[in-house]
Amino acid sequence: MKKNFLNDLHFKQEVYVLEDYQPFEGLDFLEKYHFNSFLPPSRLDSYLPLSNRQTSANFWKKNLEEEFILDENFHRDLLYHALETSLENWANYKQIPTKEFMAILKKQQEIENNSNQMIEDEGYYKMKVNSPFNEQLFFGVTPEAMENIEKTYSLQDAHSLYTELAKLEVFDFRSLYRFSKHFGMPYGIMDDNGFDLYLDGDTLFFPFCSIAVLNKKIAIYKRDFEWFKIIQTKNVSKIRSLLYNTDAQDNLSDDDVIDQAKEHITSLLSRLDAFNVSMYVDYQDGSFVPGVWFSDLFNFAYFQLAKALSNNIEVRECDYCGHIFEVTHKRQRFCPPLPNRKRSSCEMAYNNRLKKEKK
Numbered sequence: 001m002k003k004n005f006l007n008d009l010h011f012k013q014e015v016y017v018l019e020d021y022q023p024f025e026g027l028d029f030l031e032k033y034h035f036n037s038f039l040p041p042s043r044l045d046s047y048l049p050l051s052n053r054q055t056s057a058n059f060w061k062k063n064l065e066e067e068f069i070l071d072e073n074f075h076r077d078l079l080y081h082a083l084e085t086s087l088e089n090w091a092n093y094k095q096i097p098t099k100e101f102m103a104i105l106k107k108q109q110e111i112e113n114n115s116n117q118m119i120e121d122e123g124y125y126k127m128k129v130n131s132p133f134n135e136q137l138f139f140g141v142t143p144e145a146m147e148n149i150e151k152t153y154s155l156q157d158a159h160s161l162y163t164e165l166a167k168l169e170v171f172d173f174r175s176l177y178r179f180s181k182h183f184g185m186p187y188g189i190m191d192d193n194g195f196d197l198y199l200d201g202d203t204l205f206f207p208f209c210s211i212a213v214l215n216k217k218i219a220i221y222k223r224d225f226e227w228f229k230i231i232q233t234k235n236v237s238k239i240r241s242l243l244y245n246t247d248a249q250d251n252l253s254d255d256d257v258i259d260q261a262k263e264h265i266t267s268l269l270s271r272l273d274a275f276n277v278s279m280y281v282d283y284q285d286g287s288f289v290p291g292v293w294f295s296d297l298f299n300f301a302y303f304q305l306a307k308a309l310s311n312n313i314e315v316r317e318c319d320y321c322g323h324i325f326e327v328t329h330k331r332q333r334f335c336p337p338l339p340n341r342k343r344s345s346c347e348m349a350y351n352n353r354l355k356k357e358k359k
């Protein structure tokens with residue numbers, strides 16, 4: 001392996017995983033939670049008579065309402081950086097033809113572009129609130145599951161997070177549910193308000209998020225990952241079809257085409273928000289070691305993606321699900337096991353299918 005500082009960086013964050021998540025329509029669902037249930041009843045009665053629970057519910061309501069509004073360049077990012085199939089999924093969800101959907105998105109982007117993006121500005125605020133992309137749909141932990149936050153995993157062990165994250169589909173709750181159950185929600189509002197835990201820089205915890213903002217991140221990540229995939233699998237014909245509209249570039253050699261694809265993914269990854277990490281130093285066994293903190297799982301996935309690109313790792317298509325995974329041993333045919341699991345769930349599902357077919 002060539003020298004690469006990404007391989008030497010330490011990261012020690014743990015991620016809290018909740019047992020169960022679900023989508024919620026509107027924000028009234030927050031009334032159902034037993035926020036601050038960890039406080040002894042006597043304390044609740046004597047010190048916090050003014051419904052401490054309600055305070056937490058209001059905190060989450062306010063923050064979830066504002067999440068979309070505070071997300072800068074939402075329409076521009078979605079218009080220019082999303083994978084095409086993700087936009088089609090979004091249009092399907094809205095039950096409008098893709099062409100019409102794109103026209104609305106373009107119009108919103110123009111208004112956004114001509115605004116100052118200041119939340120204090122009434123015009124901008126109104127545009128954001130009334131945007132057809134401001135979905136009143138949220139994703140989060142169920143009231144029952146919030147009482148039980150014991151499962152964690154370490155990012156250091158989550159080698160396949162970036163390939164698993166690419167399996168998410170826009171407005172496909174089954175894929176989101178599956179990912180979150182194993183890795184925790186990939187992104188959201190990080191706060192412990194009302195929960196029985198204490199957050200510090202070493203832990204990641206996302207109980208709730210806005211579906212619109214999350215889906216935008218998925219759509220962009222999937223596009224970036226698609227480029228990673230076609231580069232690592234040397235899918236030259238696909239790259240040619242994406243990079244060049246005409247046959248005029250037919251004289252370029254395959255190596256040149258891959259080279260241009262690498263330039264292209266570099267420009268895609270140069271977005272400021274892709275690698276939003278903070279640094280720290282640890283003192284271990286007599287020497288200082290540099291480390292980084294990630295702000296969410298997309299951040300971490302981009303870090304893994306950059307690392308995989310610069311180490312030029314081998315990828316392979318899984319025999320069960322067809323997605324690509326990072327090859328860590330020669331005879332590997334399936335996606336690797338998920339956190340806290342010993343065996344590959346793709347391998348087990350594949351074997352089960354074989355057994356059924358034999359019957």
Ligand SMILES: [Zn+2]
Nearest residue numbers: 318321335346
């Ligand atoms: Zn698989």
